Amino acid sequence: MAANAIDQTRRMLSLVTYLRERPGARVGDVARAFGITEDELIADLDVLPMCGTSFRGGDLLDIDTDGDHIWWHNPDDVAEPLRLAADEATALLVAARAVATLPGLREGDRDALLRATAKLEAAAGEAAGASSRLSVTFESEGGVFADVDRAISERRRLWLRYYSPARDELTEREVDPIRLFAVGHTYLEGWCRLSEARRTFRLDRVAEIKLLDAPSAPPELELRDLSEALVQPSADDPEVVVEVGPAGRWVAEYYPHEGAEELPDGGLRITVRTPVPASLRRLALRLGRDGRITAPVELAQSAKLAARRALAAYGVDPETGEGTGVPVPERLSGQL
Structure with missing residues (x-):
C-alpha cells in the first residue's frame, strides 16, 4: 500500500x-x-x-x-x-x-x-x-484531499458520490484508495468496488465523500508509470475509429492511440482505445466539420444525435438548416 x-x-x-x-x-x-x-x-x-x-x-x-x-x-x-x-x-x-x-x-x-x-x-x-498581505484559498477539493489522505493512512475504504463527465451523471461507489497524485489536477487512484477495477478519480469532481469503517483491501497492483500519460488504455478496452481532416490532426497528438493512418485529403484515420467510448462524443462535437466518428456504428449514430439535439436547442432544423435566427455553432453541422 x-x-x-x-x-x-x-x-x-x-x-x-x-x-x-x-x-x-x-x-x-x-x-x-x-x-x-x-x-x-x-x-x-x-x-x-x-x-x-x-x-x-x-x-x-x-x-x-x-x-x-x-x-x-x-x-x-x-x-x-x-x-x-x-x-x-x-x-x-x-x-x-x-x-x-x-x-x-x-x-x-x-x-x-x-x-x-x-x-x-x-x-x-x-x-x-x-x-501577510497575501492569501490562498483552497477549493472544495481541499477537504476531499484530507479525507483521502486520512483513508490511505488509516487503510479505510471510502464512499464517493462522483461526477462522471463522460456519462454526465453522478454515481455512488465504494473505493479502496491506493494513492494520491497530481498531473495538472489532483487525483485518487483506487480499486472501485462498483466496477471491480482500478479507477482514477479527479478530486474536484467528488461531490460527496465519507470514510467507512470497512478496511481498505485493494488487490496487489503494480503502480502505473504516469510519466507517459494519465490515461493509459488497456488492450481489452473497446476500439473507436475517428477520421479527421487536416485541421483535426491535433487529435493524434493529444489522445493516446493505437494507430494513425494517413488519408488522401491530408487527414488521419485514428484508432483509439478507451474504457468509456461515449466520452468521445464530446470530441466529435468539438471537431465538427474537422472530423467524425466512424466506428463503432452505435457511437457514430450517438454523436450525430447529440449534434442534432444541440442544433435543435438553438432553434435550428438539422435537415434544412432553417431556424429562428439564433446564432448557431456552424461546426456542429459537420457531424450530420
Missing part, C-alpha cells in the same frame, strides 16, 4: 539525512531501515534529484544508485546554509499558512507546520510582512 503524501514527505526528508551519514549504503539495508520495499525506495530516489536548495534550480541533490548501493555525490554543497530570496520566502510562507488551514490535517502535522512557519517568519524579516 502506498504511503500517504505527508508520510512520504516526512520519510524523504529523513532519507536525506540518513544517506548523508552513510555513503554507499546498500539499497536493501536502507529499505529495511525505513520499513518500505526496495521499489518504493527507488521511487523516492527518482524524486530526490529534483530537490535542492533553490527554487530556481540551484544545487540539486546528486543522488543515484547502481541497483545495489546508493551514492550521494554532492552532500557538502547541499549542506551549505539555505538562503532564500524575498520572493522565495514569501511563496513558502503563503503556502505554509494555506496548508495549515486544510480541514482534516492531523493536529501533530499542523502544529509542526505552524512551528516551522514561525521560524521562517523570524528568519525572513521584511519578506514575512509582505507575505
Whole structure:
C-alpha cells in the first residue's frame, strides 16, 4: 500500500539525512531501515534529484544508485546554509499558512507546520510582512484531499458520490484508495468496488465523500508509470475509429492511440482505445466539420444525435438548416 503524501514527505526528508551519514549504503539495508520495499525506495530516489536548495534550480541533490548501493555525490554543497530570496520566502510562507488551514490535517502535522512557519517568519524579516498581505484559498477539493489522505493512512475504504463527465451523471461507489497524485489536477487512484477495477478519480469532481469503517483491501497492483500519460488504455478496452481532416490532426497528438493512418485529403484515420467510448462524443462535437466518428456504428449514430439535439436547442432544423435566427455553432453541422 502506498504511503500517504505527508508520510512520504516526512520519510524523504529523513532519507536525506540518513544517506548523508552513510555513503554507499546498500539499497536493501536502507529499505529495511525505513520499513518500505526496495521499489518504493527507488521511487523516492527518482524524486530526490529534483530537490535542492533553490527554487530556481540551484544545487540539486546528486543522488543515484547502481541497483545495489546508493551514492550521494554532492552532500557538502547541499549542506551549505539555505538562503532564500524575498520572493522565495514569501511563496513558502503563503503556502505554509494555506496548508495549515486544510480541514482534516492531523493536529501533530499542523502544529509542526505552524512551528516551522514561525521560524521562517523570524528568519525572513521584511519578506514575512509582505507575505501577510497575501492569501490562498483552497477549493472544495481541499477537504476531499484530507479525507483521502486520512483513508490511505488509516487503510479505510471510502464512499464517493462522483461526477462522471463522460456519462454526465453522478454515481455512488465504494473505493479502496491506493494513492494520491497530481498531473495538472489532483487525483485518487483506487480499486472501485462498483466496477471491480482500478479507477482514477479527479478530486474536484467528488461531490460527496465519507470514510467507512470497512478496511481498505485493494488487490496487489503494480503502480502505473504516469510519466507517459494519465490515461493509459488497456488492450481489452473497446476500439473507436475517428477520421479527421487536416485541421483535426491535433487529435493524434493529444489522445493516446493505437494507430494513425494517413488519408488522401491530408487527414488521419485514428484508432483509439478507451474504457468509456461515449466520452468521445464530446470530441466529435468539438471537431465538427474537422472530423467524425466512424466506428463503432452505435457511437457514430450517438454523436450525430447529440449534434442534432444541440442544433435543435438553438432553434435550428438539422435537415434544412432553417431556424429562428439564433446564432448557431456552424461546426456542429459537420457531424450530420
